[in-house]
Amino acid sequence: MHKVLLLLGLLLRGPLYGYELHRVVRAHGELYADLKKANLYYLLERLASEGSLQVQAEPGTRGARGERLIYELTDQGRMRFTELLREILQTYEPVHTGVETAIVFLSYLPPADGLRLLVERRQAVAARRAIVAADIGNQENNGPLVRIAGDHLLSLIDAELAWLDRSLAYLEALGWAKKSDQPALHVPPEMDQDG
Numbered sequence: 001m002h003k004v005l006l007l008l009g010l011l012l013r014g015p016l017y018g019y020e021l022h023r024v025v026r027a028h029g030e031l032y033a034d035l036k037k038a039n040l041y042y043l044l045e046r047l048a049s050e051g052s053l054q055v056q057a058e059p060g061t062r063g064a065r066g067e068r069l070i071y072e073l074t075d076q077g078r079m080r081f082t083e084l085l086r087e088i089l090q091t092y093e094p095v096h097t098g099v100e101t102a103i104v105f106l107s108y109l110p111p112a113d114g115l116r117l118l119v120e121r122r123q124a125v126a127a128r129r130a131i132v133a134a135d136i137g138n139q140e141n142n143g144p145l146v147r148i149a150g151d152h153l154l155s156l157i158d159a160e161l162a163w164l165d166r167s168l169a170y171l172e173a174l175g176w177a178k179k180s181d182q183p184a185l186h187v188p189p190e191m192d193q194d195g
Contacts, residue, residue: 001084003035007043008052008073008081015072017058018044044071052077095156103167115168115177122164129157 010016010024018041025035047053054074057067073081099121106114136150171177 002088003039003043004047005081005084005088006035007040007047008077008084011053011071011073011077012081015056015070017068017070019068021071044069047071047077050076052080111177115171118164118168118171122161122168125157125160125164129154129161132157 006025007021010021016024021044022037022040025040044053044055048055048071052074054072056070056072058070059067109117132150132153136147136154139146139150
């Protein structure tokens with residue numbers, strides 16, 4: 001939903017062609033990082049087929065088509081933007097990255113491997129935080145709303161780091177890594193339906 005909101009919001013300023021939209025998305029770095037080029041064009045086509053966008057072909061441009069498509073918001077698209085904006089701001093949906101599922105099955109790995117993987121994840125998250133912080137620092141002149149959007153992204157990353165720190169400390173306190181180096185080939189208790 002947030003990707004659709006992003007595209008509709010960018011088109012509120014006026015008509016743009018796909019490459020211009022892609023440039024804007026790339027220019028905003030980490031704030032819009034999850035909207036890839038192929039996904040952007042797929043969503044534009046979908047929004048046009050749903051009536052949220054009007055598409056005009058501009059002939060005589062370079063490229064495979066020999067034309068470029070210009071996307072413009074329709075009245076229906078403006079209403080959809082407002083509905084999505086309100087819905088996203090009013091609701092909370094936890095972000096599921098898949099790590100929750102992986103943790104449930106961590107007992108299938110040797111304990112030392114499991115801990116090593118969690119430590120590597122922490123290192124990767126910390127490295128990503130540094131990149132995001134630098135990128136957001138470069139966006140400081142884009143106004144207070146961009147600043148708080150960036151702060152939200154950093155807060156999510158900080159929460160992941162805090163969770164990893166707590167989890168690693170907990171497993172170390174249990175002596176989890178000192179257990180056998182053989183994986184436990186059983187169904188974790190929390191997954192056992194019989195009790």
